[in-house]
Amino acid sequence: MAIGDKILSLRKDKGWSQQQLAKEIGTSGPIIGRYERGEMMPSVEVAKKLAKIFRVTLDYLVDDTGDLADIKDRAILDRLLAIEKLEGEDKKTIVHVIDSLLRDAKARKTYSVQQ
Structure with missing residues (x-):
């Protein structure tokens, strides 16, 4: 699963809008949309913020092979x-x-x- 799909899934699990997530990490709703659609990759710093806010490991968030990220929680x-x-x-x-x-x-x- 690509990082954008994971961001989308984690955001929906929290019941947040793109705007709510954007506010939590200090960006804009349209940027979150671009991450989720795979049009743009978050920087390492933004990925760390996302991992922290969703309480997942950074490996889980960025690994799209499924090899590293067996532990999500x-x-x-x-x-x-x-x-x-x-x-x-x-x-x-x-x-x-x-x-x-x-x-x-x-x-x-x-x-x-x-x-």
Whole structure:
């Protein structure tokens, strides 16, 4: 998905008009429209503002190959980075708990679909 499509999708998810988004990042509505249509690419600084306002990673916003940006949610990424910095038993315990919760969530989803 191209950056313009992502901007459009994220903006609509927030329920914002182009004007509202423009005001948030300090530009104009027509410029937002040009980004969304792929007529113009935002600068790195504008892309950083967009990523921050939408609470996504910059990689998610700018990567159009799908290779880098599997994690869209910045809060999730922040948590993963915090876990990665831990050492030893704390890290193992947290990963074990997450694995257990994911397994349980998948099982609930599987069984609720089959009923």
